[in-house]
Amino acid sequence: MPYIDHERETGARDPAPASPIEWRFGRLVDTGFPRGLAARLARDTRYDLHELVDLVERGCVPALAARILAPLDDGAHAA
8 A cells, every 4th residue: 555645645734732821721712711811811820720611611600710719829920
């Protein structure tokens, strides 16, 4: 069976892997977070992404989920 270079034949390429921040942002937006809030939360790794998603999937409003899980410190560790 002859070798076929599928990338050359179809032009298909695997997309570049997303950065962790891009991945977190996409997951939050897919869950229903407004883009601005999702961008802020994606950059701040003190927020537990899985807990944010879980709260919203259980019916919590995204802004309230962010308030519930907000870090207690002043934000000095935000990215």
